[in-house]
Amino acid sequence: MNQFRRALRLAFRRPGTVAACWATSIIVAVLWATNLVAVWPVVDAVMHGESIPSWLALEVEHEETVVAELEIQRQKLLAEQAAAEGDDASSLAYTIADLEHRQQNSQAKIDRVRWVQPYATRWLPDTPFETLLYVCVFVLVGTLAKNLFRIINLLLVARLGELVSFELRKQYFKQVLRLDLAEFSDRGRGELMTRCTSDMSHVSSGVQVLFGQAIREPLKMLACFVLAAWFSWRLLALTITIAPLAVIGIRWLGKSLKRANRRAMEELSGVYESLTETLGGIRIIRAFGRESAERARFNHSLQQLYWRRLKIAFYDSLASPLTENLGVAMVVTAALAGGYLVLNQQTHLFGIALSDTPLTHGQMTAFFAMLAGMGDPARRLSGVFGAYHAATASAERVYAVLDRQPEIQDPSTPKALPTPWKSLRFDNVSFQYGPDRLVLEEVSLEVRAGETLALVGPNGCGKSTLLSLPIRFYDPCEGTVSIDGVDLRDLRLRDLRSRIGVVSQQAQLMNLSIAENIASGRPGASFEEVVAAAKKAHADRFINERLTDGYETIVGPGGCRLSGGQRQRIALARAILRNPELLILDEATSQIDIESEQLIHQTLTTFLRGRTTLLITHRPSTLTLADRVAVMDAGRLIDVGTTDELAERCDLFRRLCCQPMRESA
Numbered sequence: 001m002n003q004f005r006r007a008l009r010l011a012f013r014r015p016g017t018v019a020a021c022w023a024t025s026i027i028v029a030v031l032w033a034t035n036l037v038a039v040w041p042v043v044d045a046v047m048h049g050e051s052i053p054s055w056l057a058l059e060v061e062h063e064e065t066v067v068a069e070l071e072i073q074r075q076k077l078l079a080e081q082a083a084a085e086g087d088d089a090s091s092l093a094y095t096i097a098d099l100e101h102r103q104q105n106s107q108a109k110i111d112r113v114r115w116v117q118p119y120a121t122r123w124l125p126d127t128p129f130e131t132l133l134y135v136c137v138f139v140l141v142g143t144l145a146k147n148l149f150r151i152i153n154l155l156l157v158a159r160l161g162e163l164v165s166f167e168l169r170k171q172y173f174k175q176v177l178r179l180d181l182a183e184f185s186d187r188g189r190g191e192l193m194t195r196c197t198s199d200m201s202h203v204s205s206g207v208q209v210l211f212g213q214a215i216r217e218p219l220k221m222l223a224c225f226v227l228a229a230w231f232s233w234r235l236l237a238l239t240i241t242i243a244p245l246a247v248i249g250i251r252w253l254g255k256s257l258k259r260a261n262r263r264a265m266e267e268l269s270g271v272y273e274s275l276t277e278t279l280g281g282i283r284i285i286r287a288f289g290r291e292s293a294e295r296a297r298f299n300h301s302l303q304q305l306y307w308r309r310l311k312i313a314f315y316d317s318l319a320s321p322l323t324e325n326l327g328v329a330m331v332v333t334a335a336l337a338g339g340y341l342v343l344n345q346q347t348h349l350f351g352i353a354l355s356d357t358p359l360t361h362g363q364m365t366a367f368f369a370m371l372a373g374m375g376d377p378a379r380r381l382s383g384v385f386g387a388y389h390a391a392t393a394s395a396e397r398v399y400a401v402l403d404r405q406p407e408i409q410d411p412s413t414p415k416a417l418p419t420p421w422k423s424l425r426f427d428n429v430s431f432q433y434g435p436d437r438l439v440l441e442e443v444s445l446e447v448r449a450g451e452t453l454a455l456v457g458p459n460g461c462g463k464s465t466l467l468s469l470p471i472r473f474y475d476p477c478e479g480t481v482s483i484d485g486v487d488l489r490d491l492r493l494r495d496l497r498s499r500i501g502v503v504s505q506q507a508q509l510m511n512l513s514i515a516e517n518i519a520s521g522r523p524g525a526s527f528e529e530v531v532a533a534a535k536k537a538h539a540d541r542f543i544n545e546r547l548t549d550g551y552e553t554i555v556g557p558g559g560c561r562l563s564g565g566q567r568q569r570i571a572l573a574r575a576i577l578r579n580p581e582l583l584i585l586d587e588a589t590s591q592i593d594i595e596s597e598q599l600i601h602q603t604l605t606t607f608l609r610g611r612t613t614l615l616i617t618h619r620p621s622t623l624t625l626a627d628r629v630a631v632m633d634a635g636r637l638i639d640v641g642t643t644d645e646l647a648e649r650c651d652l653f654r655r656l657c658c659q660p661m662r663e664s665a
């Protein structure tokens with residue numbers, strides 16, 4: 001299914017605006033064609049020194065003469081027919097029928113003109129100059145009105161486009177918050193950003209084009225088409241025989257444009273990715289003198305994007321000449337055929353009837369004006385193809401994210417989380433990020449409620465990965481993580497996470513004030529509670545003494561205006577305020593200076609008492625907080641015991657934690 005249609009459906013949630021778009025488009029189209037048709041009375045009446053009433057009278061007179069002449073011919077042929085036999089008689093019958101048909105047409109025209117005459121005499125001026133003045137005023141007012149409705153139309157269309165991108169971006173952000181963590185790899189982040197920015201803009205422009213130009217311009221063409229057909233539908237049919245050629249060309253262009261747009265968006269994601277990576281790691285880039293390497297990488301992405309954009313420009317540039325050449329081919333055909341008919345006052349071309357009565361100069365001019373009136377919208381429509389195909393390519397990319405089903409989500413019938421619970425168990429848990437290798441291998445571990453369990457092991461052995469399972473950042477590939485026998489996958493995510501507090505090494509903060517960051521641990525907490533938590537985390541002093549706005553200081557994106565240690569203390573205060581049943585500390589004090597850590601250590605001793613805690617640390621002093629220690633190596637759990645037991649029997653533990661130098665590292 002074309003995903004762009006789904007975006008369009010969002011616009012139909014505002015049926016009033018959609019209807020108003022249509023209504024204004026119709027008005028613009030009608031005014032467009034009627035303004036052009038004004039050329040007819042100017043050529044046929046004013047140029048011949050007539051006013052419209054006198055011209056109508058002449059028309060009636062002329063047609064009556066035609067009818068009378070045709071009648072004389074008919075009578076003559078009827079007499080001949082009476083004397084003729086065989087083929088001659090049937091040929092005469094055919095000619096008589098043709099004469100009768102032309103008589104009827106002329107009579108119909110007389111009737112039409114007679115019907116209009118009283119109104120024309122009553123309302124329209126009776127001198128040629130005044131008629132010209134009336135026509136000019138009509139065109140002026142008509143153009144003003146058309147432009148007024150066009151402005152209204154453009155505003156309505158912009159409203160629809162913006163509403164769609166507003167709604168889509170809302171849905172998109174909601175979905176991004178649900179996505180699995182695996183989607184947020186560096187490549188994924190650039191992709192996610194491009195889809196929310198450039199792709200959304202394309203979708204919005206596509207919606208605007210579809211409700212604007214794509215309706216307005218064809219309607220303008222239709223209005224001109226109907227009027228041109230009214231003048232001579234057969235001549236019109238002849239001129240549009242070329243159209244199928246354009247359809248083939250436009251279809252090819254459309255496919256190429258869509259493909260080119262999709263690739264350009266992919267390249268743009270690469271540019272975003274490179275940019276975010278550089279902005280995030282600017283210190284490292286400078287410190288290691290990687291500027292030129294990063295510049296080369298960025299330039300490469302830009303180069304790719306440049307070529308893709310040029311390709312789009314090439315296809316875009318083809319669209320306009322294609323429609324323009326088609327228009328010119330149509331006008332040339334009409335000019336030759338129509339010119340021949342008017343100049344010779346004929347109704348037939350190569351034996352084919354192209355009009356019922358010979359066309360006047362004014363009618364032919366108006367017919368050409370209608371063709372020109374179709375040409376301009378057709379040229380404008382060429383811009384629609386580019387915007388439409390960019391929008392369809394982008395809509396596919398946006399909906400690919402919106403339709404992605406996260407693996408981590410609520411069960412259809414969630415179970416209740418036991419309160420209070422007795423134990424958290426890892427049973428034969430194996431896990432891998434990608435298809436290549438296992439990061440955790442058959443880990444089995446039980447943590448009793450109220451117990452503090454520390455994880456130690458060499459870098460990359462899987463400690464953080466193991467601690468990301470109870471909070472369901474990831475689900476195990478094999479085995480289960482459960483609380484009192486209830487698999488975590490059977491619990492509602494919100495219920496589970498509301499009872500867990502996390503402090504990680506990176507201590508991510510939001511670009512809010514210090515107070516708001518701490519309060520996010522427990523929404524609704526009072527300022528006094530926030531300050532109390534900050535005091536426990538030994539953050540209150542630096543907040544009051546070092547930060548000019550105290551608790552109201554904005555920390556910057558990710559907390560970049562604070563030092564690593566300060567960020568960790570705020571994160572700790574946030575976790576303390578949350579007062580969680582399960583606390584996860586992933587090297588939560590690694591960046592805090594030794595003196596402060598000793599103070600925080602005292603706080604944690606009290607805070608962790610009776611609270612289930614999983615902690616990762618490389619500091620032996622922090623290990624004294626733990627009731628038991630689990631030792632991991634290469635994704636496996638190799639031993640569990642008290643620090644004394646492990647110091648006695650586990651080599652790896654001794655190597656990792658019993659060396660005095662590590663304390664100050």
Ligand SMILES: Nc1ncnc2c1ncn2[C@@H]1O[C@H](COP(=O)(O)OP(=O)(O)OP(=O)(O)O)[C@@H](O)[C@H]1O
Pocket residue numbers: 433434439457458459460461462463464465466
């Ligand atoms: N998001 C990820 N995608 C792919 N692989 C990952 C991801 N995160 C970690 N890994 C890999 O999983 C392994 C275990 O990583 P993990 O962070 O759990 O180790 P750790 O024991 O906590 O290490 P450290 O002590 O250095 O913090 C590593 O080899 C790492 O390369």
